[in-house]
Amino acid sequence: MYTAIKLAVVTTLMLAAVAACGKKDAASKPAEAAGETTTTSAAVPAKASCNMLTELGTCNEYRSGTTFGLEKSLCEGYRGKFASAGCPEEAQVGSCAMSDGEVKRYYGSKVAGEHALSVEEAKSDCESELLKGKFTVDPNAARASAEEPSAPPPAPPAPKAAAPAAKAGLKPKR
Numbered sequence: 001m002y003t004a005i006k007l008a009v010v011t012t013l014m015l016a017a018v019a020a021c022g023k024k025d026a027a028s029k030p031a032e033a034a035g036e037t038t039t040t041s042a043a044v045p046a047k048a049s050c051n052m053l054t055e056l057g058t059c060n061e062y063r064s065g066t067t068f069g070l071e072k073s074l075c076e077g078y079r080g081k082f083a084s085a086g087c088p089e090e091a092q093v094g095s096c097a098m099s100d101g102e103v104k105r106y107y108g109s110k111v112a113g114e115h116a117l118s119v120e121e122a123k124s125d126c127e128s129e130l131l132k133g134k135f136t137v138d139p140n141a142a143r144a145s146a147e148e149p150s151a152p153p154p155a156p157p158a159p160k161a162a163a164p165a166a167k168a169g170l171k172p173k174r
Helices: 002-020 069-077 109-115 119-126 141-145
Strands: 048-052 058-062 081-083 092-097 103-107 134-137
Touching: 048 069, 069 081, 092 119, 092 141, 103 109, 103 119, 109 141, 119 134
Parallel strands: none
Antiparallel strands: 048 058, 048 081, 058 103, 092 103, 092 134
16 A cells, blocks of 8 residues: 555656646647647657666656756655666566656566556556556566566475384394
């Protein structure tokens, strides 16, 4: 429960930071021409990310912006690792495309350990009233949550050979 609350607080702060970083007003944008093609956030490579795998089992990617000063400060304030690259792809259970172009990625136990999220938890977070995102299940989600293969269990000890029964009344030779 504590992790879910922490996840919601961090997400809220990061969304507020992105919104406060000078997003242009929709009224100041020219209207799109009929038939004009738009690019989705999934097609635009990430310019920066905040890796919170060890804290929340998530990583946020930022596709628009230039300096990312506020995002970096918030990320590091919550013990995340800020990078000028996208999030890792290994062991994802899904991703959440948000209206501001940010993508939040959710991870399974192979990389997130005790902060791993199930597909259901990730979907619930993404589609919450706070994020209002579009959730996509990763095709390898089942493998992302599977535990690492370990060495085969040790073979059971061999049964001890029964000691010969001492003959009644005879003393062993010395």
